[in-house]
Every structure is written in structure tokens, then in C-alpha cells.
Amino acid sequence: MLSYRHAFHAGNHADVLKHFVQVQLHLYMNQKDAAYTYIDTHSGAGVYSLDSFQANKTAEFETGIGPLWNCTDVPAPLKEYLDLIKGMNPSGKMRYYPGSPWVAEQMSREQDRLRLFELHPADCKILADNFRKLDAHKAEQGERSRGRRVMIEHGDGFHSMKALLPPPSRRALVLIDPPYEIKDDYKRVRDALDEALAKFPSGIFAIWYPVLQRMESRQFADRLKRLPAKEWLNVTLTTATPTPDGTGLHSSGMFILNPPYTLEPILREVMPYLVRVLGKDAGARFTIEKGAQVTGAASGRMVGDTPRAPVGNARRASPLSGKGSLRLPGQSMPRADEAPAPAAKPARAGGPRNATPRETASPDGAPRAPRSATSRNAASRDGAPRDANPRTPRSSPARPSAPGAPRNGRNRQGGREG
């Protein structure tokens, strides 16, 4: 059963991380004139109204785009993302938030192709309506529509991605952003990537994932590091210490296979700022790590010589109210006095193929001990119950086409739709 609706979660801190990275990936792809194919395996509705019932049920956008909206000191790369959202809200009031298909539509060029997949019938319809309205608007303005360069399909994105690879232009950016409502999603992501890399080893694949206490989540990033991609980059954003009852989504990551060389320095510039602005307490932090595949021996590298400390202190002291963490019973809360992150060790022969050095930094500027990808800040995108998926959708119509509110369903964490 499909219960996840992104409308309940649109604009939260996980969306900020994901869409900011997505914008940067498009900017990199746009550096060459040659067309590329953008594949969105889990598209959602495309545009979300932050005025909707779904968005306001838990007001998750207040953990993400809300605090950023009026910031005037935003680092330039983050401003590219913020400007895109402001462009959807010309009145200056924060009313609409883009989904990944909308980000792609805005960031790609006329020659690029968008291949969008969505399994939920209602969200798929809203997505199609949004693009229809956009086309009608463009026609009114005398602009060319993308026509067949945008394809929206009601179907299984994991399955459909395979048939599109390699793309005609041999250039592709793939976003994989499942609800993780079911444990199987973690395995399906890995299996799909295994197949995709076999067909198209040079594609850029960006995978969003929740950082939760559940085993699948804890092992997920480490498993992605073993995929046969030449290089990988992993960034996580944690906005708060998990609460004792283990609900809520406080931490998420973007894992990029074959990342552009431009991305890491940009993350180093922007992540401390995001921690400062979105951080709720001393548990707020980011991590950046990267690695390369080395046949026969593991290799891991620190992303830089020294961890770059985030700027400033967490602004708020209170944890996300009403959302729990997904910490398992018996697991301890993060400590403020964790040791500095050790330098990455060279991987040993016979060890994992892709070593994964980690760099973590807290909002107060103190480097922290590396944590396991799974350990502390668990939260579902929508604060759903522990094993529910980590994202909670909010439904919301898009401005171009105000999508109807999602009907029923639970969010990634078990949050109900409407």
C-alpha cells in the first residue's frame, strides 16, 4: 500500500539538503552544452502548497525552508537554491515549495530531458497537472513548451530507470528518493544502482536517505560505498538531538555516486551555515565524507586536511516539538563531548572496497567524533513511528497547478496523510 505523501513533509530540512544538492548537480551538468537526461525515480507531486492542511499538520517546513526564507547572509551556492524557491513565490510570501521535478524543470535547459516516475496515482496525476499548467503558462507567454522532452509515467521508478540507461547523450543525472516506508526500499535502491552502474558507470546518481536508528538505515551509506562507482561523496545534515521516544526525522543524507568535483568545496562552504540556521540544539551537525573505489584494497580519504567547523552556535535550544527520534531503546543520546574525528585510515587490503573516511562537525565549531551513519539522529521525514518511513509527506498543490491534497496515506514515518 502506498501511504507516503510528500505533501506532509515538503520544505523540511531534508528537502533543503536534497534540493540544494540537486540544484548544484544541475549547475554542474549545465556547464556543458550537450543535453543530459534527468531521471527522477520517485518524483512526488512536483509542487507543494505550504498553505495546505497537509503542510500545516506538522509544519515541517519550519525545520527547513522556513528559517532560511528571510536570511540575508546566505552563502552564494545556497542562494541559487533559495532564489529558485523565491522565484515560485513572487509575492514574497512563502507559499509554494518545489518538489524535485520542479527543481529539475527550472534548472535544466531546453535540450535536456526529464524522465519522471511516480507510483502513487494521486500524486502522479498532480505532477502531470502541474506540468500541463506550466506548459499552458509558457504558451501564454509565447515560450516553447518542452513537449516530449518531459515524460511523466505512473510506474515503478526502480524498475523504469534501467530501461533509460545509458541515455542517448551518455549524460545523465539520476535522483533516487524513495519513501523508505518499507525496509525493502533500502535494498531496492542498492540493487537498482548495481544494475544501473553496470549499464552506465559514468552516470551521476544522487540518493537521499534518512539517518535513523533502524538497522537498514544505519548500514545503508556503508553499503552504498561498496557499489562499483568510481567515486562517491556522502553528506549528512542533522538538525537536532533525537528525542528519547525515538520519533521524528532529525537527520538525513545525500549520497552521490560519481560526484562532480565542484560539489565537495560547495558543501564545505554551505553545510556549516545550514547547521547554524537549521540547528535546534547541540546535536546539530553535518558530516562530509568521500571515497573512491580501489580494486583489491580499500581506500578512504578525508574530505579535507582538517574538518571544517560549522559557524556559530545552534540557534534554538529546544528539540523539534511533537516529533520524536527513532532512537532504539537502550541507545544513548549523543554526547556533546565526543572526541574529535580521527583522520581517515588507509583501508587495508582485503577490507571493504571503498573506504569511507568521515568528517563531522558540530554547530559550535568543535569537530566531533565520527558517528556511524546510523547512530544518533534518527528522524523520519515526517516524524512517523519508528519503522515507518522516515519521511512524512504533506500534500499540497503546486502553484502552477495547485495539486489536490493527497488523499490518505501515511508518511514515511507513518504520518497520515490528511
Ligand code: SAM
Ligand atoms: N523526490 C520528491 C521531491 O524531492 O520532491 C519526493 C519524493 S517522495 C519522498 C517519494 C515518492 O515516491 C512518493 O510520492 C511515493 O508515492 C513514490 N513512490 C514510492 N514507491 C515508488 C516506486 N517504486 N516508484 C516510483 N515512485 C514511488
